[in-house]
Amino acid sequence: MTIAVFLVSLLGAMAIGIPIAFALLLCGVALMWHLDMFDAQILAQNVINGADSFPLLAVPFFMLAGEVMNTGGLSKRIVDLALTLVGHVRGGLGYVAIVAACVLSALSGSAVADAAALSALLIPMMVAAGHDKARSGGLIAAAGVIGPIIPPSIGFVIFGVAANLSISKLFLAGIFPGIMVGAALWVTWWWLVRKEQIVPPRRSTRGEVFTALRKAGWALMLPLIILVGLRFGVFTPTEAAVVAAVYSLFVAVVVYRELKPSQIYGVFVTASRTTGVVMFLVAAALVSAWLITVADLPSKVVSLLQPFIGNPMLLMAMIMLLVIVVGTAMDMTPTILILTPVLMPVVKAAGIDPIYFGVLFIINNSIGLVTPPVGTVLNVVAGVARIRMDDVIRGVWPFMLAEFAVMFLMVLFPALVTWPARLLGG
Secondary structure, three states, X not given: OHHHHHHHXXXXXXXXXXXXXXXXXXXXXHHHHHOOOOOHHHHHHHHHHHHOOOHHHXXXXXXXXXXXXXXXXXXXXXXXXXXXXXXXXXXXXXXXXXXXXXXXXXXXXXXXXXXXXXXXXXXXXXXXXXXXXXXXXXXXHHXXXXXXXXXXXXXXXXXXXXXXXXXXXXXXXXXXXXXXXXXXXXXXXXXXXXXXXXXXXXXXXXXXXXXXXXXXXXXXXXXXXXXXXXXXXXXXXXXXXXXXXXXXXXXXXXXXXXXXXXXXXXXHHHHHHHHHHHHHHHHHHHHHHHHHHHOOHHXXXXXXXXXXHOOHHHHHHHHHHHHHHHHOOOOHHHHHXXXXXXXXXXXXXXXXXXXXXXXXXXXXXXXXXXXXXXOHHHHHHHHHHOOOHHHHHHHHHHHHHHHHHHHHHHHHOOHHHHHHHHXXXX
């Protein structure tokens, strides 16, 4: 009965158009009535406590870093470097998008920010070169979701807080899987464009490559600083977010001088608005998470999944299928916040490594950003590049299937995640 109250209240509120954050609060109220413990004071206290978390301070700073990078020229220089390296091969602009997405993901950790930057910079160039606009938009959307996988990642921060896991370990564990997703996109793009009769641009000279590398050098230093700092314990993930924001602001204003002092206020306002939405969602979801614990909902879910607990691989496959279905209708952050407190006890009962589960869970939720009908990154690409939503959906299918194939490959072979994580984590 408790599971039914939880699902009916949450899905019913969403079905009638209530915003997800308020739907989560309504779900919390419904659970409190069901448990005969309704108290508005407890509700308000849990909303406040939900956002009162030191690790969650990383969210606004990574959001700010992403805004500064796009406005201050860091993203553009990364794309220019990728152009000089792989732009001359057949379908080179697509490879540029994939390489740039992997590098940008190590700067901002936001799929939306990366997709917006790549759409504005590359889609006009790809269309002008003769590539299909829908396919180009689909590639950019699929490449954008690498952002929450390769650290630093806002998704890992939120999951780490919700699951009470080490965010640093999640960051390090996400590096190799993120590269694998990029490799899958590379192979898929090669297969799709192998017969295209498009004349690629000339190969860049060594001097042009060196010049592009020198211009992008300041931007490329940031992921190195963050990963080395995390690996050797110089700073926490929250402090790494502050380093990313301050460093990118310094480079954009002082070194590249593309971010004018008059623009800084607007950048802060944009980052604050996005942060406000995310943090209110987190606070509302943690009310439901607290009530889920009080109602002992996880134990009921464990009993439902008991037949699969003896086979961790089958259980992971079932969980991934569940998250795929949820991802078609719900954005990444609420999915993480709603499902994490429910699924983590199941994962632990089955003896599955929580860090391994976290990586696959975030990969699945990231791909959910491009699964129709509700795909945040799809909407961003369609809006920025002025492509019909139907065309973006048509273009993203082969790349999305390739990403799912990589994810299920990791379900079959957990060592693809756990071994590199142990190697990097020491």
